[in-house]
Amino acid sequence: MLGYALRRLVxxxxxxxxxxxVSFLVIHLAPGEPVDIQSDxxxxxxxxKIRQLLTETxxxxxxxxxxxxxxxxxxxxxxxxRSFSPDARPVLQKIGERxxxxxLLNIVELMIIVVLAIPIGVLSATRQYSTxxxxxxxxxxxxxxxxDFWLALMLMILFxxxxxWLPISGLRSPTWEYLAFWAQQWDFxxxxxxxxxxxxxxxxxxxxxxMRQAMLEVVRQxxxxxxxxxxxxxxxxxxxxxxxxxxxxxxxxxxxxxxGLIGGSVIVESIFAIPGMGQLMVxxxxxxxxxxxxxxxxxxxTLTLVANLIADLTYSLVDPRIRVAARRSRR
Amino acid sequence: MILxxxxxxxxxxxxxxxxxxxxxxxxxxxxxxxxxxxxQLGRDVFSRMLxxxxxxxAVGFVSVxxxxxxxxxxxxxxxxxxxxxxxxxxxxxDLMLVFPRLFLxxxxxxxxxxxxxxxxxxxxxxxxxxxxxLVRAEFLSLKEREFVLWSHSIGASSFRTIWRHxxxxxxxxxxxxxxxxxxxxxxxxxxxxxxxxxxxxxxxTWGNILNEGKDAIEIGWWLSAYPGVAILVTVLSYNxxxxxxxxxxxxxxxxxxxxxxxxTR
Numbered sequence: 001m002l003g004y005a006l007r008r009l010v011x012x013x014x015x016x017x018x019x020x021x022v023s024f025l026v027i028h029l030a031p032g033e034p035v036d037i038q039s040d041x042x043x044x045x046x047x048x049k050i051r052q053l054l055t056e057t058x059x060x061x062x063x064x065x066x067x068x069x070x071x072x073x074x075x076x077x078x079x080x081x082r083s084f085s086p087d088a089r090p091v092l093q094k095i096g097e098r099x100x101x102x103x104l105l106n107i108v109e110l111m112i113i114v115v116l117a118i119p120i121g122v123l124s125a126t127r128q129y130s131t132x133x134x135x136x137x138x139x140x141x142x143x144x145x146x147x148d149f150w151l152a153l154m155l156m157i158l159f160x161x162x163x164x165w166l167p168i169s170g171l172r173s174p175t176w177e178y179l180a181f182w183a184q185q186w187d188f189x190x191x192x193x194x195x196x197x198x199x200x201x202x203x204x205x206x207x208x209x210x211m212r213q214a215m216l217e218v219v220r221q222x223x224x225x226x227x228x229x230x231x232x233x234x235x236x237x238x239x240x241x242x243x244x245x246x247x248x249x250x251x252x253x254x255x256x257x258x259x260g261l262i263g264g265s266v267i268v269e270s271i272f273a274i275p276g277m278g279q280l281m282v283x284x285x286x287x288x289x290x291x292x293x294x295x296x297x298x299x300x301x302t303l304t305l306v307a308n309l310i311a312d313l314t315y316s317l318v319d320p321r322i323r324v325a326a327r328r329s330r331r
Numbered sequence: 332m333i334l335x336x337x338x339x340x341x342x343x344x345x346x347x348x349x350x351x352x353x354x355x356x357x358x359x360x361x362x363x364x365x366x367x368x369x370x371q372l373g374r375d376v377f378s379r380m381l382x383x384x385x386x387x388x389a390v391g392f393v394s395v396x397x398x399x400x401x402x403x404x405x406x407x408x409x410x411x412x413x414x415x416x417x418x419x420x421x422x423x424x425d426l427m428l429v430f431p432r433l434f435l436x437x438x439x440x441x442x443x444x445x446x447x448x449x450x451x452x453x454x455x456x457x458x459x460x461x462x463x464x465l466v467r468a469e470f471l472s473l474k475e476r477e478f479v480l481w482s483h484s485i486g487a488s489s490f491r492t493i494w495r496h497x498x499x500x501x502x503x504x505x506x507x508x509x510x511x512x513x514x515x516x517x518x519x520x521x522x523x524x525x526x527x528x529x530x531x532x533x534x535x536t537w538g539n540i541l542n543e544g545k546d547a548i549e550i551g552w553w554l555s556a557y558p559g560v561a562i563l564v565t566v567l568s569y570n571x572x573x574x575x576x577x578x579x580x581x582x583x584x585x586x587x588x589x590x591x592x593x594x595t596r
Contacts, residue, residue, distance in 0.1 A: 014422065015422070015425060015426055015429060018426040019429060022426065022427075026439055026442065141567055141570060141571065142563070144567075145562075145563045145566035145570060147521055147525075147562045147563065148522075149521075149522060149541065150541060150555070150559030150562065150563070151559075153544070153545060153555045153559070154559065259431040260431070260432070262431045263431035263434060264433070266431075266526075267522055267526065270526060281434060281438075282528075285437050285440065285441040286528075293437075293438050293441050294438070296434065297430070297434055297435065297438050300430070300431055301429045301430045301431075301434075304430070308429065
């Protein structure tokens with residue numbers, strides 16, 4: 001097990017280097033130097049100042065590999081540079097205060113998705129072509145097709161403007177400090193309700209579909225038949241024998257879908273004015289705050305990589321075949 | 332199909348000029364003259380949506396076209412040659428997949444001036460990975476078949492073998508991926524335009540009509556409601572089309588067992 005974990009870790013290292021390389025290359029993707037593009041945008045700061053800042057920060061007058069190397073060595077020391085915005089705070093600090101919000105949102109969303117999608121998928125698979133299955137299938141297709149930002153707007157109109165039940169922006173009410181402890185928690189939860197609902201919607205559709213598919217595959221296997229033949233109760237056959245096997249591929253799908261979920265927080269956070277990574281990214285793009293953009297990109301991608309690693313390891317933990325296969329392929 | 336026709340005929344059908352403001356009719360609700368109402372500048376939402384359909388669909392088609400070309404080229408090279416090329420391409424795929432797409436797109440767009448063409452290009456460039464994987468998988472199994480060996484044995488070049496013999500046999504899953512990629516690209520484009528970083532006004536797209544609708548959310552619900560419905564319907568129909576093609580091409584995925592069981596009951 002430890003060997004397998006180490007092997008995955010070693011394989012992930014070149015990817016980590018790749019992440020930094022791509023993030024660095026982005027700045028050179030634009031036709032011409034980034035400083036040129038800067039100059040014909042209506043920027044509040046003077047072009048000359050930006051030009052100087054960029055050249056200074058990234059050593060744009062030096063050869064490419066020198067630029068990359070100096071950026072990388074600073075990165076290793078967790079020095080992401082300073083923001084170009086007037087406060088000029090270190091990028092790491094800026095991201096650090098927003099990361100917990102995005103992480104919290106995504107973890108809660110993921111938990112809701114898993115908790116709901118598994119029973120939905122199992123039920124619609126065991127009762128294939130029933131009314132329940134048809135309704136969830138329709139829900140799945142609508143869920144796939146609904147633009148999250150539009151859903152967010154509609155829910156804001158409904159719950160925020162028309163009914164006035166839920167707050168539609170930020171994380172806390174202006175009066176938060178004066179509330180009692182539990183009222184504070186309640187206020188926080190109310191602010192999160194709509195964003196989480198929106199972010200969960202599409203993911204839930206996808207997962208219940210995968211779960212249904214995985215379940216359908218498993219139910220057809222011989223060992224399920226033999227479990228039934230042994231005279232086991234249907235609930236044991238489905239709940240124990242089938243579910244365990246159907247859950248395996250879901251772990252991988254879970255890992256693979258993380259980038260989408262994190263990407264979705266860009267839109268959700270900007271609509272609901274939640275101070276997370278996504279909102280920071282959008283602001284940075286509008287302000288052309290390059291160090292923040294690059295730092296964000298590196299950190300988000302690294303997080304996804306780590307999450308994928310965890311998914312991989314979980315998978316090998318629950319499915320011994322993977323470990324054995326890995327050992328065999330090494331020989 | 333209907334959508335494509337509507338989009339193509341936009342100048343003929345649209346009752347009003349999509350960019351002509353009318354100060355007397357700012358934020359009018361749906362009426363007979365303006366079936367879907369007007370926006371902050373008094374422009375007809377229905378006409379703007381028709382023109383928006385053109386941009387959204389064009390972005391969908393072109394970006395998926397770009398993604399498919401890259402995906403086929405890299406996937407074919409990896410699957411056919413194997414070895415180092417394969418390993419390199421697959422590492423690249425892995426690498427691209429760890430970047431949440433929207434973050435990567437935003438980062439790139441921060442450096443480029445957003446126009447319809449750059450949007451198409453960047454969405455295409457960040458969407459080829461699934462096609463590459465599919466094509467590679469198909470090639471891995473197809474290259475061992477007799478007809479490929481035969482093609483080699485009569486002295487055909489690798490390019491010719493790939494192009495004339497393997498690719499046509501691998502095109503089915505690619506077609507499905509393309510049909511499913513178009514709605515994804517449309518969603519991405521409208522998301523970017525919604526954030527104000529996609530196709531820029533005065534070009535109407537469904538995303539930026541929604542973006543403008545957001546600012547008038549308390550008075551003009553029609554501004555935000557209809558473009559969203561348009562996106563939903565478009566994406567839904569492409570997804571269903573994709574599923575349909577997949578079922579038609581691959582009977583194995585049709586859950587035949589389930590159907591037989593339900594028929595015998």
